[in-house]
Structure formats: structure tokens, C-alpha cells
Amino acid sequence: MLAVESLGFGFPGRAVGREVTFGLADGEVMCVLGPNGGGKTTLFRTLLGLLEPQEGEVRLEGRPLGAYARQAIARRIGYVPQGHAGQFAYTVREVVLMGRTAHLGAFAAPGRADREVAERALALLGLETLAERPITQVSGGERQLALVARALAQEPRLLVMDEPTASLDFGNQVRILRRIRALSEHGISVLFSTHDPDHAFLAADRALLLAEGRMIALGTPKDVIRPDTLARMYGVEVEVVPLAGGGHTCLPAMTG
Amino acid sequence: MSVRRASYLVAAAALAGLAALAFGLGRYPISVPELFTLLGAKLTGSEHALSSTAETVILQVRGPRVLAAMVVGAALAAAGTAYQGMFRNPLVSPDILGVSTGAALGAVLAIFLSLGILMTQAFAFAGGLLAVGLVYAVGSRLRGHDPLLALVLTGVVIGTLLGSAIALLKYLADPYNELPAITFWLLGSLAAITPRDLASATPAALAGLLPLLLLRWRVNLLALPDDEARALGVDTRRLRVVVVACATLMTAAAVAVSGIIGWVGLLIPHAARLLVGPDFGRLLPLAMLMGAAFMLAVDTLGRTAASIEIPPGVLTALIGTPFFLWLFAVARRTW
Amino acid sequence: MKRGLVLPLLLLLMVPVKAALSGEAVADATGREIRPAAKVERVYAAGPPASTVIFAIAPEKLVGWTRALRPHEAEFFPEKYAALPELGRLTGRGNTANVEVVLRARPDLIVDVGSTRASLAELAVQVERQTGIPYALFDGRLEATPATFRALGRLMGDVPRAEALAAWFEGELADIRARVERVPQEKRPRVYYGRGPAGLQTGGRGSINVEVLELLGAVNVAAEVRAGLVAVPIEQILLWNPEVILTTDPHFWRRAWTDPAWRATAAVENKRVYLSPHRPFGWFDFPPGANRLLGAWWAGKILYPDAFDIDLRRKVLEFHTRFYHQAPTPAQLDALLGEPGVLGK
Numbered sequence: 001m002l003a004v005e006s007l008g009f010g011f012p013g014r015a016v017g018r019e020v021t022f023g024l025a026d027g028e029v030m031c032v033l034g035p036n037g038g039g040k041t042t043l044f045r046t047l048l049g050l051l052e053p054q055e056g057e058v059r060l061e062g063r064p065l066g067a068y069a070r071q072a073i074a075r076r077i078g079y080v081p082q083g084h085a086g087q088f089a090y091t092v093r094e095v096v097l098m099g100r101t102a103h104l105g106a107f108a109a110p111g112r113a114d115r116e117v118a119e120r121a122l123a124l125l126g127l128e129t130l131a132e133r134p135i136t137q138v139s140g141g142e143r144q145l146a147l148v149a150r151a152l153a154q155e156p157r158l159l160v161m162d163e164p165t166a167s168l169d170f171g172n173q174v175r176i177l178r179r180i181r182a183l184s185e186h187g188i189s190v191l192f193s194t195h196d197p198d199h200a201f202l203a204a205d206r207a208l209l210l211a212e213g214r215m216i217a218l219g220t221p222k223d224v225i226r227p228d229t230l231a232r233m234y235g236v237e238v239e240v241v242p243l244a245g246g247g248h249t250c251l252p253a254m255t256g
Numbered sequence: 257m258s259v260r261r262a263s264y265l266v267a268a269a270a271l272a273g274l275a276a277l278a279f280g281l282g283r284y285p286i287s288v289p290e291l292f293t294l295l296g297a298k299l300t301g302s303e304h305a306l307s308s309t310a311e312t313v314i315l316q317v318r319g320p321r322v323l324a325a326m327v328v329g330a331a332l333a334a335a336g337t338a339y340q341g342m343f344r345n346p347l348v349s350p351d352i353l354g355v356s357t358g359a360a361l362g363a364v365l366a367i368f369l370s371l372g373i374l375m376t377q378a379f380a381f382a383g384g385l386l387a388v389g390l391v392y393a394v395g396s397r398l399r400g401h402d403p404l405l406a407l408v409l410t411g412v413v414i415g416t417l418l419g420s421a422i423a424l425l426k427y428l429a430d431p432y433n434e435l436p437a438i439t440f441w442l443l444g445s446l447a448a449i450t451p452r453d454l455a456s457a458t459p460a461a462l463a464g465l466l467p468l469l470l471l472r473w474r475v476n477l478l479a480l481p482d483d484e485a486r487a488l489g490v491d492t493r494r495l496r497v498v499v500v501a502c503a504t505l506m507t508a509a510a511v512a513v514s515g516i517i518g519w520v521g522l523l524i525p526h527a528a529r530l531l532v533g534p535d536f537g538r539l540l541p542l543a544m545l546m547g548a549a550f551m552l553a554v555d556t557l558g559r560t561a562a563s564i565e566i567p568p569g570v571l572t573a574l575i576g577t578p579f580f581l582w583l584f585a586v587a588r589r590t591w
Numbered sequence: 592m593k594r595g596l597v598l599p600l601l602l603l604l605m606v607p608v609k610a611a612l613s614g615e616a617v618a619d620a621t622g623r624e625i626r627p628a629a630k631v632e633r634v635y636a637a638g639p640p641a642s643t644v645i646f647a648i649a650p651e652k653l654v655g656w657t658r659a660l661r662p663h664e665a666e667f668f669p670e671k672y673a674a675l676p677e678l679g680r681l682t683g684r685g686n687t688a689n690v691e692v693v694l695r696a697r698p699d700l701i702v703d704v705g706s707t708r709a710s711l712a713e714l715a716v717q718v719e720r721q722t723g724i725p726y727a728l729f730d731g732r733l734e735a736t737p738a739t740f741r742a743l744g745r746l747m748g749d750v751p752r753a754e755a756l757a758a759w760f761e762g763e764l765a766d767i768r769a770r771v772e773r774v775p776q777e778k779r780p781r782v783y784y785g786r787g788p789a790g791l792q793t794g795g796r797g798s799i800n801v802e803v804l805e806l807l808g809a810v811n812v813a814a815e816v817r818a819g820l821v822a823v824p825i826e827q828i829l830l831w832n833p834e835v836i837l838t839t840d841p842h843f844w845r846r847a848w849t850d851p852a853w854r855a856t857a858a859v860e861n862k863r864v865y866l867s868p869h870r871p872f873g874w875f876d877f878p879p880g881a882n883r884l885l886g887a888w889w890a891g892k893i894l895y896p897d898a899f900d901i902d903l904r905r906k907v908l909e910f911h912t913r914f915y916h917q918a919p920t921p922a923q924l925d926a927l928l929g930e931p932g933v934l935g936k
Contacts, residue, residue: 012399012400045483048483048487050483050486050487070486070489070490070491071489071490071491073489074487074488074489075489077487078487079483079484079487079488081481081483081484081487084481086344086479086480087344087345087346087479088341088344088346088479088529088534089533089534090476090479090533090534090535091533094476094535098476098477098480098488099488101473101474101477101488101489101490102488102489104473106470106471106474107470107471108473109472109473109537110473134533150488154488154489282824282826283824283826283827283829283830284826284827284829284830285830308855309829309832309855312829312851312852312854312855313826313829313852313855316851316852316855317825317826317829317852318826367788370842372788372842373788373789373842373846376788430877432873432876432877432878432879433839433877436786436787436792436820437786437787437788437792440787440792440822445822447789447791447822447824447825448789448791448825450850450852559824559826560824563815563816563823563827564816564821564822564823564824564827565791565821565822565823565824567822
């Protein structure tokens with residue numbers, strides 16, 4: 001699905017990251033972990049084609065990203081940014097409907113088929129009752145769900161989610177993680193970033209650790225999320241505790 | 257019936273009513289039966305008993321003026337709607353990139369050189385387009401800033417520059433002759449509208465309107481942050497160019513024939529949005545209806561209330577300011 | 592000689608000496624006593640109406656024009672005066688003169704002719720204080736022109752010339768009034784004065800812009816409007832239905848013939864739309880100074896052809912000779928009076 005080769009990314013005059021290499025298969029879920037300022041958002045923007053790569057290459061379905069038109073990228077990759085209120089009171093349904101743009105001609109407006117796709121996305125995220133509410137009047141969590149629904153309305157094959165669980169309550173966090181797993185079962189690849197290493201254990205097939213723009217580790221969560229890597233990224237002492245049933249969880253040391 | 261549907265009907269009805277009223281009102285007294293007789297005669301091609309002056313008033317004076325008021329109001333409202341969406345700010349007016357100031361400079365220059373009405377309009381039109389072209393050319397080259405902020409700041413700077421050029425011309429103008437003419441133009445007026453003005457302004461306004469109508473769905477996406485819109489598949493740069501070009505064309509066409517009339521482009525889209533929400537496809541027609549009705553009401557008042565003309569810019573500000581403050585106080589926080 | 596007589600004689604001798612050292616004190620139109628220096632040789636005109644009056648009395652004393660003469664205006668003046676420097680204007684909206692420029696011209700007297708409103712009187716006092724040069728303000732209305740001439744004559748020490756001009760001007764005004772009186776009310780046409788390229792601005796009752804009309808006792812259709820320059824809707828003009836239209840704007844003059852709205856007026860129907868000449872100074876409206884005497888003759892002839900059976904060419908010749916000190920050539924007269932719209936379409 002996605003192949004990243006020795007990617008150097010950043011802004012004109014300022015390099016943010018170097019030598020990032022990984023691949024993402026169809027239906028695979030990858031979690032990107034890293035401290036603030038480590039370059040996660042910049043990396044995502046480069047993968048979406050919103051920023052020019054400075055070095056290396058990004059290939060989407062085998063072809064270089066630069067070879068795609070903007071709309072063609074949008075038909076394949078959906079982006080879920082961190083939600084914010086925005087100035088205008090579009091309804092939740094209208095916001096989700098915006099996701100159909102990638103499939104519309106320049107002068108077209110959404111038709112019946114597009115509305116049905118949007119409805120299904122709303123249903124999938126449990127947003128039917130909120131559909132007519134202005135997006136400016138829903139809670140942060142509901143807004144985030146609406147943005148996920150919008151990305152789903154794009155019918156992408158890859159979903160890039162920038163800290164989708166930030167500012168969500170615990171229940172909503174869990175719902176999002178479950179949604180991510182469900183998407184993966186449908187064959188949609190997901191790339192998401194988070195600050196909580198446990199999310200990688202819960203939802204990801206593989207994890208990429210990014211600090212100061214460099215890949216520290218890449219592999220299954222079990223393999224790469226270890227006390228030493230966590231200490232290196234976050235500067236705190238953490239114990240990785242195995243659980244009955246095969247999972248793991250992180251337990252930070254509260255003293256010392 | 258929902259508020260939305262009611263809004264359209266009320267606006268359309270109000271416009272039709274106002275148009276009929278405007279045809280019947282004026283300093284030159286023409287009764288309603290006379291009006292119908294005249295229009296009927298014209299439609300059927302038969303004779304009528306009214307004086308030729310009455311016919312001239314209806315067909316050559318009031319007719320074009322009523323239509324022009326509607327076109328100007330609709331054009332300004334449409335431009336304001338487009339800009340407010342594009343700049344993601346409901347407090348934006350069509351002049352944010354300097355089209356009115358540029359048009360004013362063109363017109364003032366033409367008056368200063370005593371070039372006559374036709375040239376004044378042409379200069380105003382060209383001035384408006386050139387000003388925005390300059391702002392866009394400079395603003396979009398400023399890298400490393402939010403593109404919209406760069407445009408706005410450039411617009412402010414260049415607008416100020418053009419404003420000082422206007423001030424200079426006013427200073428140098430002959431105070432007995434050119435200066436009063438300049439002052440009258442800057443106050444805005446539809447008093448001198450001829451059928452020819454209408455014939456030149458309307459196509460330009462339509463030319464600006466058509467792409468906006470065609471792109472009405474996509475324009476909604478400009479309300480999103482740039483990254484999101486692009487990730488959804490929109491070429492934001494190109495779309496912005498089109499929106500700016502269209503809104504500028506419409507505003508320049510309006511300002512060329514009517515001078516500077518403020519508030520319409522700021523207030524009407526705002527009020528319309530409160531009624532039907534921000535979806536551009538729904539908002540644009542309502543804003544245009546309301547803009548046309550508002551402008552028509554203001555202009556009719558200005559030409560009938562006294563034996564002298566009251567500048568429409570003065571009236572729109574007088575009516576617009578308290579109305580705007582009321583909207584601000586009463587409306588929900590969201591737009 | 593008796594000793595008792597010496598002192599009075601000495602005092603008597605002082606008077607002419609004193610008079611020679613400082614000029615005669617004259618009251619200007621605001622009532623201020625103006626006391627110029629001994630001999631006034633250089634006079635600065637603060638605005639165009641003042642320029643015409645001062646130039647008429649003593650062209651050699653004018654230090655400069657408020658705005659440089661364009662070639663088509665300069666041809667009416669003797670060359671040496673046409674080439675006087677441009678010094679800018681001190682009053683009227685849009686002041687362009689710099690007090691330093693005024694000082695550099697070293698005038699003995701500053702004169703302004705026009706409105707005598709309090710704000711302009713204050714300006715006069717202020718400039719006088721700043722520069723130490725006496726600043727006289729006079730009324731620019733046509734009726735007040737003879738008095739202005741006389742006062743200026745005394746101020747400038749050019750009484751004979753000024754008196755001649757004043758007397759002549761009075762005679763002209765009297766002649767005009769007498770002719771106007773002979774015109775019965777019903778023979779006075781309704782007049783509209785249109786300004787601006789669309790002709791939709793006019794002067795209301797008492798406005799300085801239509802002073803000529805009021806001198807001629809003409810019926811200004813816009814008289815119902817308060818004084819000043821106002822914009823009127825075309826419908827209102829159609830309602831007034833003027834029989835004669837006067838204008839100073841050539842664009843409007845052309846447009847009146849083709850615009851369907853204007854064509855509905857009696858004036859256009861009867862082909863009575865006239866364009867005021869404007870060289871070197873406007874005849875009818877601006878600048879609002881003594882130059883409008885010609886406008887009065889011109890408009891009088893247009894409005895009351897029977898009572899004003901005058902030779903306009905002779906009037907122009909006379910006016911130019913007295914005011915601009917150069918008699919126009921027949922060709923120049925032809926050009927002035929032959930411009931389209933001056934005497935008819």
C-alpha cells in the first residue's frame with residue numbers, strides 16, 4: 001500500500017526528520033509513537049503529499065506520490081486531523097458529506113449515491129442522532145468521530161489519523177481504537193499517532209518510534225515498546241507489564 | 257415549513273414587492289393605474305395616453321435604476337458571501353483585497369482628468385481589477401505565512417497605498433470643479449444610471465457569478481483549514497484564485513456604475529447565513545435575493561424621500577450599523 | 592516764521608511722511624483694519640478670484656498665479672504676465688500654498704476675495720500673525736465687487752485705476768439690472784444649472800454657484816432646495832422641467848442631447864442647452880469671482896434675448912481689455928464664442 005524509503009522531511013530551510021523507512025501493507029495498522037516535537041505531524045503531512053519530501057521517496061500503491069493528482073491521492077488516502085471547531089456552523093452531516101469531494105467532478109455537488117455513503121459513515125460511527133447538529137455545537141469527542149466519518153466517506157484504502165484520541169474521554173478513546181481494528185479487518189490500512197503507548201498494544205500491528213525526527217525502532221509493539229526505548233523517547237522510567245491473555249501494558253514508575 | 261424554505265420565499269416575495277413599489281415611487285408622480293397602462297401598452301405594442309415624459313421616466317429612468325439597484329445589491333452580496341467563506345471569517349467585506357479602493361482610485365483619476373462618465377466607469381472597473389491583481393500577485397508570493405493572512409495583510413497595505421493616492425488626487429483637484437465631482441462619486445449613487453450602464457455591468461457581474469455557482473459545492477471546502485481541504489482532494493490555491501477573481505469581477509462591475517456602497521457586502525451574507533446556514537449552495541441565492549432587496553429599498557428611499565438625493569452609502573450605514581449590532585447581540589455565537 | 596507755527600507745521604509735515612512710511616489703513620470686508628507697508632508693490636493673491644481682481648487693478652503687482660496658466664488660458668494674457676510663477680492657493684478647499692512660499696515671494700500685501708465666513712477670517716488673522724504681512728479679505732459676490740475694487744485701490748495705492756474699474760463695473764451691473772427689470776415675470780424661463788459629468792448636481796437658493804442666475808432674476812428650478820451644492824434625482828429635474836439648461840461641463844452638455852431622460856425636458860426639446868465658456872477663467876460659476884460678469888452678460892443674452900440685445904463680442908473684448916489687459920483677437924473671440932454650446936448647439 002505505502003512504501004517509504006529513506007524519507008527526509010521538513011520545511012524549506014529546516015529539516016525535521018531523516019532516514020525514515022517503512023512499508024505499510026493492505027489492512028495493516030501502524031502506530032507512530034514519539035514525544036512532542038518529534039516530527040509526527042510533519043511526517044504525516046509529507047505522507048499525504050501536503051509537504052514536499054526533502055529526501056527519499058514515498059510510494060503509494062507502487063507509484064511515486066508526486067505522480068498523483070491531488071484528487072487521486074484523496075481517493076486513496078483519508079486524513080483525520082485533530083478536530084477543531086471552525087468558524088461556520090455546518091451540520092455534522094454536511095461535514096461528513098465533504099468527504100465525498102474526492103469522488104466528485106469539479107462542478108458537481110453530492111448526489112444520491114454520495115449521500116448514502118455519508119449516511120453509512122455516520123451510522124458506522126454512531127452519529128445518526130447528531131447528524132443535523134451544527135459541528136460547532138457538539139463535544140470534542142463527537143467532533144473527532146465526525147472527522148473520522150468524513151474520512152471514511154472518502155472510501156479510502158489508507159487512513160492517516162493524527163492523534164485521534166487526543167482530548168477524548170476514556171470511553172471515546174476506546175471506541176476509536178475499536179473502530180481502527182474494525183477498519184483493519186475490512187482491509188483498510190491505518191496509520192495513526194498517539195501519545196499513549198498502550199494504544200499501540202491495543203490496536204496496532206506494528207509500531208514506529210520517532211524521536212527528533214529519527215526512527216528509533218520499527219516492529220511489533222511487543223518488540224519495540226520496551227523500557228529502554230520508552231525511556232529514550234519520553235525520559236521517564238516505564239515498566240512494560242505482560243498481561244494474562246497475551247497483551248501488554250505500560251506502567252510508569254511514579255518515584256525516582 | 258422550515259425556517260430555510262420560508263426565508264427564500266419571504267426574500268423573493270419581498271424583492272418582487274419592492275420592485276413593484278420602486279417602479280411606482282419617484283419624484284415624478286405616476287399613479288399605479290397609469291403605470292399598468294403604460295406597461296401593458298408596451299407589452300402589447302399598442303398606444304397609450306400618457307405623456308412621453310412619463311414613459312421616459314418609467315422606461316429610461318426608473319426601470320434601469322431599479323434593475324441596477326438589484327444587480328448591484330446582488331453582486332455585492334454574492335461577493336461578500338464568497339469572501340466570507342474563503343477567508344473563514346464572517347466579518348469580511350468584499351473590499352478586503354482592495355477592489356473598492358482600486359476602483360475609487362480609477363474613478364477619481366478619471367474625474368481628475370475630466371474624462372467623462374464612460375471613461376470614469378471604465379477606469380473604475382479596471383482600477384478594481386488591477387488593485388486585486390496586484391494584491392494577489394504580491395500576497396501569494398509571500399512564503400512562509402498562512403496564505404490567507406498574507407493576502408489580507410497585503411490587501412490592507414496596498415489598500416492604504418491606493419487610499420493615499422486618492423487623497424493626493426483630491427488635494428490636487430480643482431476645489432471648485434473636480435473636487436465636488438470626486439466627493440459625489442465617492443459617496444456612491446445610482447442617480448446617473450442609464451440603460452447602457454446596466455448593459456455593461458450586468459454581463460460582467462454574471463461572468464463573475466457563473467463560476468461561483470458552478471463551484472458552489474467546492475467553495476464550502478475553503479472553510480476548512482488548508483491541509484484538510486487539500487487532503488480532501490481540493491486544489492485550494494486554484495480554487496482561491498477563481499473565487500477571488502469572481503468576487504472581484506462582480507464587485508468591480510457594481511462599483512463602476514454605482515460608486516462605493518458599503519455594508520451590503522458585509523451585512524447581507526451574514527444575515528442570510530443566520531437564516532439558512534453556511535452551505536454555499538444554499539447561502540448564495542438567498543444572499544443575492546436579500547442583497548437585491550436591501551439595495552433596492554435603500555436606493556428607492558434615497559431618491560424619493562426628499563427633493564435631493566440621499567447617498568446610498570449613507571443610508572446603508574445608517575440602517576446597517578444598528579441592524580448589525582442587533583444581529584451581533586441576538587444571534588447565537590456560531591455563524 | 593512765528594514760533595507757534597513751527598510745531599504745528601512740523602506735525603503737519605509728519606503726516607505725509609508718516610503716510611509715506613505706512614500705507615493707508617483700510618477696513619476689509621470682515622471689518623479688520625489692514626495697514627500695509629508704505630508702498631505696496633507686490634501683492635499675493637490667495638485664490639483665483641483674488642488673482643483676477645488684483646490683476647485687473649495692477650497687473651505688475653501680482654507676484655504669481657495660484658495655479659500656472661495652461662497654454663489655452665495663457666494666450667489671453669500679455670506674455671510677461673502669463674509667465675508669472677505658480678505660488679499655490681492659500682484658501683479654498685485643497686490649499687496648496689506653503690506659507691514659506693508666500694514669504695519667499697516677499698509680498699507687501701496678501702489678498703483673498705471670496706467668502707467672508709468666520710473660518711476664513713481666522714485664517715487671515717493667523718497667516719498675518721505668522722508672516723507679518725497684512726492679509727485682507729474681501730467679499731467675492733458680484734454686487735460687492737465695486738466696493739472691493741475701491742478698497743483694494745486704496746490699499747494698493749492705485750486709486751485711479753481701481754476707481755475706473757469700480758465705476759465701470761458698477762455701470763455694467765446697473766445696465767444688467769435695468770435690462771432685467773424690463774423683462775416681465777412671465778417671460779423669464781425656468782433655468783436649471785447642471786454641474787458634474789452627469790449634470791445631476793446643482794446649486795440651491797443662495798448658493799454661490801448660481802449667483803449669476805440670481806443677479807439675472809432668473810427662475811432657478813432648484814430654488815426650493817436649501818443653499819449649497821446638492822445632488823438631485825433626475826426625476827426631480829423632469830418634474831421641474833426646466834426650459835433652459837446651463838452647464839459648465841462639456842461631457843454633460845454632450846450627454847444631454849442623447850440621454851433619453853434629459854431629452855424629455857423642455858430645454859432639450861427646444862434646443863436650449865448651453866455650455867459656459869471657461870477660458871481663461873470660467874464665465875458662469877468657477878472661480879466664483881468678478882470673472883462672472885461675462886457670465887452674466889452671456890446668460891442674460893441666452894435667457895432674455897430681447898432685453899439683452901447686446902454685442903457679446905464687444906462685451907468680451909471690453910472685459911478682457913480691462914481685466915486681462917489684452918484685447919482678444921478676432922480669431923480668439925471666434926474661438927471663445929464659437930465653441931459648441933456657447934450660443935446654441
